[in-house]
Amino acid sequence: MNSAKIIDRTFSIAPMLDWTDRHYRYFARIMSKQALLYTEMVTTGAILHGKGDYLAYNEEEHPLALQLGGSNSVELAKCAKIASDRGYDEINLNVGCPSDRVQNGRFGACLMAEPELVAECVDAMKQVVDIPVTVKTRIGIDDFDSYEFLTQFIDIVQAKGCTDFTIHARKAWLNGLSPKENREIPPLDYERVYLLKKDYPHLHLSLNGGINSIEQMKSHLEHVDGVMVGREAYNNPFILSQVDSQLCGIDASVMTRAEVIEQMMPYIERHLKQGGRLNHITRHIIGLFQGLPGSRNWRRYLSENAHKQGAGIEVIKTAFSKVEL
Template sequence: MTTDHSHRFSVAPMMDWTDRHDRVFLRQISRHALLYTEMVTAQAVLRGDRARLLGFDAAEHPVALQLGGSEPALLAEAARIGADMGYDEINLNCGCPSDRVQSGRFGACLMAEPELVGECVAAMQAVVSVPVTVKCRIGIDDQDEAEALARFVSRVASAGIRHFIIHARKAWLKGLSPKENRDIPPLNYPLVHQLKQDNPHLLISINGGIASLEEAAAQLDRVDGVMMGRAAYQTPYVLADVDRRIFGDPTPAPSRGRVVERMLPYIDRQLAQGVPLNAITRHMLGLYNGLPGAHAWRRHLSENAHREGAGVKVVEHALERVKDRISEAA
């Protein structure tokens, strides 16, 4: 099976979660997992504060920028800006089902307009040298899943796209909230497996409901890449064995304590730039999930990181508390 090494394992773009601070944190756990930004609209890239919207730390590589939009010229310009800023990949969102996204004619509703998506990605590819990829669902609303997905992928691939990341659930644009769309529509992994079998020349990554490395490794027998979403955020240390198991890197995984220590210089730099501590530590709350000290870790950060003047000492004290609890349990 043809594989693209950099895409064998990735962390999904998640609104309000996968910001620059979260990505730096996750990078301390895995050196190789591909990280995605939150979705940024092309309009925002062109008209907004680019440093705030698109800025990222060099430590985040490999990192992909996910764009939202449906106007080829605007997406092309936003893609060019993203590539010039150093992103390793530009991804077009064709999977988000929120009302706000639909009203802007982008996200999952684009599954109904494969011709337009083809025009968008062709325009994007014409102005960048980094890969342009597409993230989509298996269909929307009353579409026949197999027919809709095959038609969409065929048309968009004809525009030059080689890599598709497919959330293996249909999106219901009417009747379900974005949260419900992450859980209620049934997963259809076999359809994505069949798509890969029918298109061996394409890179197909699978997304949706994958909660462990065991599940990810099993999927890699059938597709080229696995994208993990909420599990990677809520229990981030699940990424600790990604480099060895998925990428074949024998370097020992860092301990949780070492991950925290690696974050301290970054936190110091961000605090000096005026970033509040809790904007960073909110992403770190799940690091000790499943261990005896998890509650002490979360509680200390939650109660203290938001306070005026909170600094790295808060994180250091939280680390001392969790180490004490783990020692007591041992």
């Protein structure tokens, strides 16, 4: 088993399907050494029966958590053990994703209605690994959105030894809203997560949802233990360069965007040598110059050229030359 390491949970990047793959995570790690990185959600079925290697990652990504989707405790335990043996630093159970596909598989946000099953799954995983087993959830689902419903869920799951929860401060509508709408339409209720921390001071609680600036992160950290950021960390990734110094108390000089690109180059060259395509990586770095003059030129040049057959690092160099720094 992989022995547990102490993980700084002050700041983490949310698991995002199709976004937080290993290329994005490598890119994020260049800008923040402290951020806890999460994989995209991987289902137990994909790990146990899939053809590909869904657990591949770069050693530089640590600390790294695997987010699992599933509700069969035996299968989750098997996957947790495999991931621990592969060197992952944490296993996270998805109790927050609201998509129809997830509900049909009986995992994600619908599991909030089955706290005993979630507790059983957490317990099964904890029995076979030494690394932390954590849960990411919502504040409620459908009409089950009272504070009592949330605390009952927390009570039952923590009784099986889960001490770390990430709470997306929106409830999920399981019927009628798309996953995208579920990230935007149900109102945010940060106060409920703050209250949860007051009532459960012994638990490590991270807050997720609608956070898009370092100032907001600092404000939330006055009330909770950690913040998890999703879309802002992806669409405006250079915000990560401030995380270590501004949030984690690390005396780190902020990198320039040019230095970030320079550090990505060897990784990109390796990827290309192994037969990978340039746009597998450039799609993740396209937001690096967000808000700066010339960012549109950077985005446009990468979008128009990185997908072409044989595209190499000269595409990135040319795109960078079009940015006005």
